[in-house]
Amino acid sequence: MSDLFDLTGKYALVTGGAQGLGRMIAEGLLRAGATVAITSRKADICEAAATEMAALGKCIALPCDLSSPEAAVDLAAQVRAAFGGKLNVIVNNAGKTFGGPVDSYPDKAWPGVMMVNVQAPFTLIRELLPELEATATPDDPARVINIGSVAGKVTERLSAYSYSASKAAIHMLSRDLAGDLAHRNINVNAVMPGFFPTKMTAHMRDNDDVDPVVLDHIPMRRMGRADEIAGVIVFLASRAGSYVTGAEIPVDGGLVGCG
Ligand SMILES: NC(=O)c1ccc[n+]([C@@H]2O[C@H](COP(=O)([O-])OP(=O)(O)OC[C@H]3O[C@@H](n4cnc5c(N)ncnc54)[C@H](OP(=O)(O)O)[C@@H]3O)[C@@H](O)[C@H]2O)c1
16 A cells, blocks of 8 residues: 555656646655656746755756647657656646637637647657657556646636637547557546646635635635645556546536536
């Protein structure tokens, strides 16, 4: 039992791992024993986060802006070089949103969101298939974990049209890939966070005071905590989660399940 969630000797990539939800996830994977590469658009922020997290384990900074498929290809090459061709876990966490009233919702709100939230994750997975397959076995598959959102599952009235559509897309992409990659010993799952206190939800709170309208429709009546997202990711990345693929897992205080 003690090694069920142990990730010693595993190599993981967490996009957007320098801050927010990605940082919570990267810290969880490091605590479980993995070597973790994180990305951020700004090199100094990426380096500083990796240095801070070095107290928990080996953490490598790979700065990149995932606004183009070429950038995702380049990141894959950096991961290949940093980990010597080994990779056990990809967490596609980097994400972008755009909110606005439907009548004036701009066309420019679509391509960037779809790129970062859907296409870049796909390109990264495609490019890193050889590395994932190299480490994977039927008993211990490689793991791809795509961070979706409850906004891609239920209507949230956030007026973030490209965002919710992109999250529904990454859920479906995860299931599609799970079916195609199961026989290659690669598990693919989507995790759907509800509301967590990050920059993305800053407009819904005043520090710890969360907008009562937001809390009203969360059955557990609070936002999620770092351990609560990290725990699910460590589960999916570890031996404990080796028989789970093609799943869409809500981590949301009951928002999806009790709706
Ligand atoms: N917070 C929530 O309640 C919640 C709920 C559901 C789903 N999610 C999902 O969780 C993930 C993380 O979001 P968050 O809440 O932590 O929000 P956040 O604080 O705004 O973080 C967004 C992350 O995405 C990265 N990112 C954004 N644009 C990027 C780009 N062009 N290239 C590379 N990286 C980029 C950011 O990296 P840098 O800024 O460091 O470059 C940052 O790490 C997203 O996929 C989001 O949709 C969050």
